Amino acid sequence: MPPTKQIEQWFETLGWKAFPFQQEAWQAYQAGKSGLIHAPTGIGKTYAAVGGPVIQALNGKLQSGLQVLWITPLRALANDTADAISRMLEGVGLNWTVEIRHGDVSSSTRQRQKRRLPELLVTTPESLTVLLSYEDASEKFSRVNCVICDEWHELLGTKRGIQTELALSRLQAINPELCRWGLSATIGNVEEALEVLTGAAINESILIEGKCEKQIEIETLLPETIEKFPWAGHLGIRLLPEVIQRIRSARTSLVFTNTRAQCEIWYQSLIKAEPELEPLIALHHGSLDRDLRNSVEQRLDSGELRAVVCTSSLDLGVDFSPVEQVIQIGSPKGIARLVQRAGRSGHQPGATSKIFGVPTNALEILEFAAAREALKRKEIEPRKPVQNALDVLLQHVITMSLNGTLTEKQLRQEVYSTAAFQKLADDDWNWIMSFAKGQTGALQAYPEYSKVIEENGVLKISEKRIERMHRMSIGTITSDSEVTVRLKSGPVLGQIEERFVTRLKPGDHFSFAGSRLELVRFRGMVALVKRAGYKAGSTPSWQGGRAPLSSELASAVSRELAEYSADHDNQQSIELKRLASLLDIQRERSDLPMSQYLLIEQCRVKRTSNLFCFPFAGRLVHEGLAALVAYRLSRQLPLTLKTTVNDYGFSLQSARKFEVDEAVIQELFQLNNLAEDLLECMNTTELARRQFREISRISGLVFQGYPGQQKTVKNVQMSASLLYDVFAKYDTDNRLLLQAKAELLERQLEQTRLRETLDRIQTVPIRLHTTKKLSPFAFPLWAEALHQQVSSESWADKIALLAAEMEA
Structure with missing residues (x-):
């Protein structure tokens, strides 16, 4: 039986039929093309992407060893992706091993994978980069025929995306026949996303549009009375009864919040209002311990839970079939985010995704109405790629020197093949290499900053100590140092930022991981706590929680107001009609x-x-x-x-x-x-100093410590600030200093x-x-x-x- 027919037959056993976009992707892969699959959530992008390599394997054209790399931006996606692919392989009778590798995988599994990799590996950009840093990387990755970047829009426009581009360029150099594929559901600049994914190394690429219309229903929960003078800051808790009613009306709901602090507050409010629902409601966000999150995901997938209060930790790609509806607390601030979250419900071909908006003040009612209209117009925010991030490049140069097999000419050719660095000035490249070798700037007198050397024309690391420290620092995700929260005589609950814990005294109460906790003591980056009765206390807050209104949604809001101003009563949404008294006072005054x-x-x-x-x-x-x-x-x-x-x-x-x-x-x-x-x-100097902290961590100028021995926020900040002052005074042309000022203007302002x-x-x-x-x-x-x-x-x-x- 032809391999394509085997896949289609397996689809039939599940009551599915292959979509034209899936068949197009399989054919394009057989022709040796790379591409981007742009299709709505929940209609089979995973099988569209992996089907090509599977057909090739069933034809007997692939050898043993690692064949396919699947890159995911979130660890939470890895298990779900691996399970979905394994089901397909079993269904078509392909005896491939599928494994996962990321920071939460056990050391024994990592050691085993170091000896032998599976046929298909699901991993993150950071873990892939670590694997590429080993001396035997060329041998291990020589048979990789396909790399698939899931949720490509989440990586595009970030430094993690640049890290992924650089990893792809290394893989392409190992195997010039490598095919690159990306998956995305919510992005406005698809052509540009394809160009960044494939870089200059791919001659022929294709954009595949899954033109399967995904039905999304957006409904705003409206309070009985709407304040005519809205004020932000309160969290919309007065709509709690309506939210509980919605939860009771569906089998399973995801309740999305925009921040982790808001997530904790809503969870506590729900179980306080309806104590009998406590066993059936769970909490999920990125600061909770991995075991706690895994438990919640398993219970959600099995249908045990009525609701999960969550953040973007469950935004992407995870297929929880019991989820019937999504509830969004507060404005999503962007159309793409609303679509992404809506897609967590009805995550099957042909199913309708339902999302209920819960405004936290009257003006957010307007934003939900505007988002619905913008979605009808298919106005989705673009993700603009980042160019010439020299901190990421410096990290990559050091990482590839760990490999000990590349010349500077080879590495430069690979770097310039990426979209992120194809326009890099020669002076910038030369400065990066000189800086990595400790041959330029104010730090050349200090041996610890001389990290790269050349031996017989090959780039290598100068010391074993630097090698160990650098492998611990690979990655572009930066945040304040995190304190482990552990129950006294109990398990780890998760991590919260050090700056919050340092404000607490023993005996103080706070909410975390869905519980009221009392601080027993704080020592060695571990906060020992015990459970406490309900008593007023604070809720941890985390950096970076407030997303600005996107340009597209702002334009949509403006259109809604123009519609109201024109007095087209028959065309007004229910939200505008309910806001009539507020808008009339605005026009009157x-x-x-x-x-x-x-x-x-x-x-x-x-x-x-x-x-x-x-x-x-x-x-x-x-x-x-x-x-x-x-x-x-x-x-x-x-x-x-x-x-x-x-x-x-x-x-x-x-x-x-x-x-x-x-x-x-x-x-x-x-x-x-x-x-x-x-x-x-x-105060641009202080703002640039803060931005430089991120750059200093990514570039490796500041080491945050070995696992279990992390430096405190204060120590890291002091180290970065000292370097900033040194460069500002004695090395004003330092490229990392100039990058900090440029990022300040573009990212923060x-x-x-x-x-x-x-x-x-x-x-x-x-x-x-x-x-x-x-x-x-x-x-x-x-x-x-x-x-x-x-x-x-x-x-x-x-x-x-x-x-x-x-x-x-």
């Missing part, structure tokens, strides 16, 4: 903020003067704009200004009375001297998007309103400014009173 003009309001409140601007460009851009406008205004008027931002706009507040006119506004938003003014108005926003403002009219009372869109900015002055308890009371006063 000012205007609806839209992209067709720049709305600015000035209002005197409680003896403070306030200027509210609504560019609709997202939180990060507004941070830069707020600092810029405040700096320029303070040069014109003798003012001390406080800035506050959210995704819709920003505010300037002063105790001194001031007013502006349209001419002043135009000067505040001019493009002239943008870079100079940004550098003047922000979104300079490109900021400039685009200023460009747009130059082309639209300004609508300046002086209001007697705060408008509904200005109110959350004013409330956040007040939050910076008073405690959380009194703040909530003050905001509730002021909101009532505004409505009256």
